[in-house]
Amino acid sequence: MRPLLCVLGLAVSMLATPSWAQQPLRLVADRWPPFTDSGMPGGGLATGIVTEALARAGYASKFEEVPWARALMGVGEGRYDVLVNAWYNEARTRLGQFSGPYLTNRIRLLKRQGEAFSYGKLPDLYPYSIAVVRDYAYAADFDSDTRLNKVPVRNFPSAVRMLAAGRVDLAVEDEYVARFNLRSESAAVRNAVDFVEQPLGENSLHILVSLKHPQHQVIVERFEQAIEAMKADGSYARLLKHYGL
Known part of the structure; x- marks a missing residue:
């Protein structure tokens, strides 16, 4: 009987284990x-x-x-x-x-190559259109500032292509992600954009x-x-x- 009881006990314990576990x-x-x-x-x-x-x-x-x-x-x-x-x-x-x-992710703005641009604080960005990936969070102040002209896009490749084509003024992304994605873009896109010197923040x-x-x-x-x-x-x-x- 003892082996049978052990088997029954194991079966009961398995049944008692929540399915998510x-x-x-x-x-x-x-x-x-x-x-x-x-x-x-x-x-x-x-x-x-x-x-x-x-x-x-x-x-x-x-x-x-x-x-x-x-x-x-x-x-x-x-x-x-x-x-x-x-x-x-x-x-x-x-x-x-x-x-x-x-x-840790270092968040950077990108601009078109050759265009003079710098900023010191967020209000400096108000005149510019900025491509952002829909539903992404970047930096708390940036995300919550409704005065920024944010243009929602599907992903960073879409953002950087819009930037290269002149459809937006700026794009934003983690620096390493941006560099990784730029390697897959055409030379025309890669050579058309550059990083803004001052980081937007770190996440x-x-x-x-x-x-x-x-x-x-x-x-x-x-x-x-x-x-x-x-x-x-x-x-x-x-x-x-x-x-x-």
Whole structure:
């Protein structure tokens, strides 16, 4: 009887385990190379870091790439568990719980090559049209200033092509992302644009764990612990080097 009772006990415990605890975490991000891109090894740098950290924390995961607005909405609705590449803003805290930062993004403006342009503070940008990716957060003051003439676009390649064609005055993006994407553009586009000297700001990169997931707080805590362990053992630095950072 004892083996049978053990089997029955195991079966009961398995039935008692919530279904969400048995399923891989559903990771989501938009295409944002080199940080998130299903066509790159490991899904890109950010996806690679997050996947490894979650694995160390005891979570299996699977990654899906969708447009940004759908990713953000999906986390809010609980269709996805973890948004891989989130910059912090207050509105998103109603959708998910932010982890501590695991990467830093330097935000830069781009202008047309040869055009004299500089600025010291945000009001200096009011006369200019600025291409921004729809639903992205850049810097808190920039995002909240309704007097800025922001032109929503689908992605950075669209923004930089509009800039090169003279359809907007400026574009904005993380510096490394911009440089990565510019390598794929035509020489005509690459040679038509240049970075504005003064950075717009810096943003820390976080995961955003859906509030719909019953373990969202535990996932964040374990993820943060895993990131610290990766930095301590050198695996974090090796990932950065692998992706050229």
